[in-house]
Amino acid sequence: MIKTGILNPAIASLLRRVRHTNTLVISDRGFPCWPMIETVDISLVDDVPTVLQVLSAIRANFQVGHAWMAQEFLENNDAPTTAAFADALSGVAVHHEPHVEFKRRVPYAIGLIRTGDTTQYANMILESS
Template identity: 70%
Template sequence: MLIRGILNPAINSLLSRVRHTNTLIIADRGFPFWPQIETVDISLVDDIPRVLDVLTAIRSNFVFGRVFAAQQFVEVNTPQTVGALEDALLGVPITFEPHVEFKKRVPSAIGLIRTGDTTQYANLILESA
């Protein structure tokens, strides 16, 4: 029985299939459903869990080469919210791009973890190293 680390079997399965340069999405509660992408929905109620909770949980076992996020995240959120993301990804390059361009990357992802996050544009695409 697992006693530490990621306990969710669906997330463990998804993470184990991400290889070099593959991508994984961590999404907020409003992110559109993409039928062609395996989705693990762990949303419970508003803001539980948050995108940063999932990011923090998987960070120790997942090597990111870079991360993509929507430019609108920076534009509509407080400096504290943006700073929390940058702190959580310290040492990992973050590319902020228009949301329209961000969504063009979605279909090639290995999978998506949907959270209950209500932070605007909190979605991340993690590219493995």
């Protein structure tokens, strides 16, 4: 029995299939469905879990080289929220781009983890290094 780390078998399996330069999406609750990529939906209720909670859980065993987020995230959230995301992505090259451009990257991801996060534009694409 696993004692530590990712307990969810679908997420553990998904993470093990992300290789060098592959991408993984962590999305908020309102992100559109992408039927062409594997989605692990762990949303329970509003803000359970959050994108930052999932990011924190996977960073211990997932090396992130680059991350993409929507430019609209910076425009629609307050300073404490944007600072929390910046802290959680410390050491990672983060690129902000228009949400339309961000969504064009999604179909190339190995998979998507959907959370219950209500933070506006909290979605991120993580590239494994």
